[in-house]
Amino acid sequence: MTPPFISGTLQDGLWIKKVPSKYTANQIAEYLSAIEYEPIYDTEAIASGNFPVNLDTLTRLTRLHLLTFPFENTAMHYTSDHAMDVTPEGLFERLVKRRGGSYCFGQNGLLLEMLRGLGFRAYGANGRTNVATAGNAYTYTASATHLVILVQPSVNSNQTYVCDVGYGPSNVTRPLLLSNHPDNVIVGLSETERHRLTRSPRPDSSVAYSQDHTTTAGDQWNMEVWHRKPDASEGVWRIQYSFSESEIFPSDCSFASYGVSQRPAPRSFLWTGVICLKLFTIDEGNLHLEKSKRPMYRLTLFGKEVWKTSGPNKEVVHTLETESDRIKALRDYFGLDLKDEDVVHIAGRAPAYAVKGA
Numbered sequence: 313m314t315p316p317f318i319s320g321t322l323q324d325g326l327w328i329k330k331v332p333s334k335y336t337a338n339q340i341a342e343y344l345s346a347i348e349y350e351p352i353y354d355t356e357a358i359a360s361g362n363f364p365v366n367l368d369t370l371t372r373l374t375r376l377h378l379l380t381f382p383f384e385n386t387a388m389h390y391t392s393d394h395a396m397d398v399t400p401e402g403l404f405e406r407l408v409k410r411r412g413g414s415y416c417f418g419q420n421g422l423l424l425e426m427l428r429g430l431g432f433r434a435y436g437a438n439g440r441t442n443v444a445t446a447g448n449a450y451t452y453t454a455s456a457t458h459l460v461i462l463v464q465p466s467v468n469s470n471q472t473y474v475c476d477v478g479y480g481p482s483n484v485t486r487p488l489l490l491s492n493h494p495d496n497v498i499v500g501l502s503e504t505e506r507h508r509l510t511r512s513p514r515p516d517s518s519v520a521y522s523q524d525h526t527t528t529a530g531d532q533w534n535m536e537v538w539h540r541k542p543d544a545s546e547g548v549w550r551i552q553y554s555f556s557e558s559e560i561f562p563s564d565c566s567f568a569s570y571g572v573s574q575r576p577a578p579r580s581f582l583w584t585g586v587i588c589l590k591l592f593t594i595d596e597g598n599l600h601l602e603k604s605k606r607p608m609y610r611l612t613l614f615g616k617e618v619w620k621t622s623g624p625n626k627e628v629v630h631t632l633e634t635e636s637d638r639i640k641a642l643r644d645y646f647g648l649d650l651k652d653e654d655v656v657h658i659a660g661r662a663p664a665y666a667v668k669g670a
Contacts, residue, residue, distance in 0.1 A: 403421055418569075442551045
């Protein structure tokens with residue numbers, strides 16, 4: 313856990329304002345029911361501002377969200393328009409009503425508005441995913457197409473936390489204090505995964521702190537992940553994405569999401585692959601714990617496999633050969649409401665399986 317003496321605030325100690333949610337109290341109550349939040353807060357309690365706003369409830373909301381809604385991009389490949397709807401009404405229908413999922417703009421877009429409706433002071437910030445493969449240096453060439461949430465969960469404090477339920481693989485599983493203090497490290501999915509924040513300027517930045525240009529300016533935050541390897545050897549820290557404290561607005565998210573879903577991007581796993589992953593609780597021996605506090609494992613569908621990760625090891629639980637296999641696995645393992653006939657929409661796209669004998 314983060315030591316209590318570490319401080320983390322926005323630049324210049326800025327405070328986040330309360331902003332009205334795009335969702336009604338009734339919709340927020342339905343969201344809480346969907347993620348099985350306890351105790352129950354009905355529409356009247358939410359409208360009256362009775363939901364407790366603090367770091368503990370923020371942590372529970374984050375983890376329960378991850379346990380309920382899969383990170384997935386199936387609408388990009390298995391629908392006729394290949395569109396990812398990230399509007400408030402579209403997200404509520406797909407995730408809360410139908411228990412489907414989305415990627416960062418959808419997942420964090422939904423959570424942001426739910427947090428605001430519950431009384432949290434929060435806003436969305438702009439991020440840039442590291443597209444470099446494991447073991448290689450951070451690549452800055454990706455466009456800024458990631459959304460994170462910055463939250464100040466205490467009513468009388470400007471201590472700020474990063475929340476992210478939309479990164480996908482090795483997603484941070486709890487709020488992380490906005491600080492690059494070396495002790496500000498949190499546990500991820502298991503004890504073999506860690507997350508931290510660092511700060512550094514982009515090497516290609518055009519601004520400097522001094523006239524002699526010896527020190528590059530434009531510092532950004534880096535979300536980093538560390539994994540212990542299956543052979544128990546020590547891993548290395550890797551940047552997952554970088555982000556600034558600049559606010560990003562719904563119109564920005566809609567435009568960026570359209571680019572992600574519609575513009576060919578050979579280096580993007582979202583364009584070249586169908587991905588679906590979700591967290592599940594390990595209930596055996598842990599039923600005495602509240603759901604958000606139980607240990608978890610991650611189930612992932614990507615490529616031609618469905619696999620389970622808990623700790624450093626990967627266990628393949630299903631191998632896929634045809635598009636029908638993939639559709640069925642998305643239904644059976646993740647509960648997505650895909651139909652067999654949806655396979656026609658992926659034909660000719662980058663993630664489509666090759667037809668045997670063709």
